[in-house]
Amino acid sequence: MSMDAVFKALADASRRQLLDRLHDRNGQALGELCEGLKMSRQAVTKHLAILEGANLVATQWRGREKLHFINPVPINDIAERWIGKFERGRLAALSALKKNLEREKP
Amino acid sequence: MSMDAVFKALADASRRQLLDRLHDRNGQALGELCEGLKMSRQAVTKHLAILEGANLVATQWRGREKLHFINPVPINDIAERWIGKFERGRLAALSALKKNLEREKP
DNA sequence: TTGACAGGCAACCAAATAGTTGCATATTTC
DNA sequence: GAAATATGCAACTATTTGGTTGCCTGTCAA
Numbered sequence: 001m002s003m004d005a006v007f008k009a010l011a012d013a014s015r016r017q018l019l020d021r022l023h024d025r026n027g028q029a030l031g032e033l034c035e036g037l038k039m040s041r042q043a044v045t046k047h048l049a050i051l052e053g054a055n056l057v058a059t060q061w062r063g064r065e066k067l068h069f070i071n072p073v074p075i076n077d078i079a080e081r082w083i084g085k086f087e088r089g090r091l092a093a094l095s096a097l098k099k100n101l102e103r104e105k106p
Numbered sequence: 107m108s109m110d111a112v113f114k115a116l117a118d119a120s121r122r123q124l125l126d127r128l129h130d131r132n133g134q135a136l137g138e139l140c141e142g143l144k145m146s147r148q149a150v151t152k153h154l155a156i157l158e159g160a161n162l163v164a165t166q167w168r169g170r171e172k173l174h175f176i177n178p179v180p181i182n183d184i185a186e187r188w189i190g191k192f193e194r195g196r197l198a199a200l201s202a203l204k205k206n207l208e209r210e211k212p
Numbered sequence: 213t214t215g216a217c218a219g220g221c222a223a224c225c226a227a228a229t230a231g232t233t234g235c236a237t238a239t240t241t242c
Numbered sequence: 243g244a245a246a247t248a249t250g251c252a253a254c255t256a257t258t259t260g261g262t263t264g265c266c267t268g269t270c271a272a
Contacts, residue, residue: 004119011117012260013110016188023192030219043261045220064218064269072192079193082122083185086129086178118230137248149231151250170239170248213272220267229258240247 003082006074009054014039015047019056022070029065109188112180115160120145121153125162128176135171 009015014037021033034044048068051057058069115121120143127139140150154174157163164175 007117007119007122011113014260016113019192031217039260040262041219042221042263046260066219070192075189075192079185079189083181083189086125086176086181087185120230135248145230146232147249148233148251152230172249215270215272217270218268221265223263225260225262227259227261230256232255233253235251237250238248240245242243242245 003074003078005054006056006078009050009056010075012047012050014043015051018044018047018051019070022057022068026069027067029062029067031065033068109180109184111160112162112184115156115162116181118153118156120149121157124150124153124157125176128163128174132175133173135168135173137171139174 017037018033022028030041030045030048033048034041037044048057048059052059055074056071058071060067060069123143124139128134136147136151136154139154140147143150154163154165158165161180162177164177166173166175
């Protein structure tokens with residue numbers, strides 16, 4: 001479960017849009033996900049394969065339809081393990097700023 | 107301040123490594139950031155330019171040295187506006203799972 | 213069983229990306 | 243002022259990426 005694959009998968013706006021669509025309605029088939037998009041079905045297939053490779057999307061066959069389900073776990077992992085680190089840095093910086101302001105106030 | 111630039115900037119492992127280094131010690135010059143890396147100084151320069159373009163890094167000249175400072179705000183923005191959305195979805199799913207478990211228990 | 217529907221596979225193409233090398237410029241330091 | 247240091251700029255290359263088209267396979271329904 002490489003974090004690099006997740007970052008790379010999230011780097012493309014089309015793929016983030018697909019995740020958005022799945023977030024709106026989970027379990028959509030390929031055809032549904034293609035509706036209204038300006039790219040070919042094959043392009044969407046490739047994007048979904050990348051999302052699947054990053055474990056951001058899971059699939060399930062129902063007859064001749066391939067249903068797609070979003071998996072928020074890797075996104076959450078990134079939020080916790082990577083973004084959280086910088087978030088703490090930011091909070092520390094804000095805290096330091098606040099201290100300075102208080103010292104310089106009166 | 108496009109979110110796409112931030113996602114794209116974070117997509118590369120070398121750039122995330124540079125952010126890590128700046129997180130360890132902020133305000134490093136280009137030369138310091140290059141130390142121990144397997145790519146040329148020019149490659150690092152390009153990566154830093156992309157990070158700067160995404161507003162993830164701010165710079166300041168001190169004599170002939172260019173100092174680099176991390177800016178955690180865009181990362182925080184992504185965490186709040188984008189990741190938070192999916193995080194809420196995950197919590198909802200967990201909640202639904204819990205309900206199901208409770209219903210099936212007795 | 214014969215279409216029609218949903219999707220997969222493979223080859224190809226253009227643009228973006230990550231990297232290099234060579235040379236130029238500005239700032240210290242001796 | 244000259245040498246050394248720190249960085250910038252530009253051109254070039256190889257690989258990756260996002261996209262297309264054409265054709266094949268499997269499933270459902272009349």
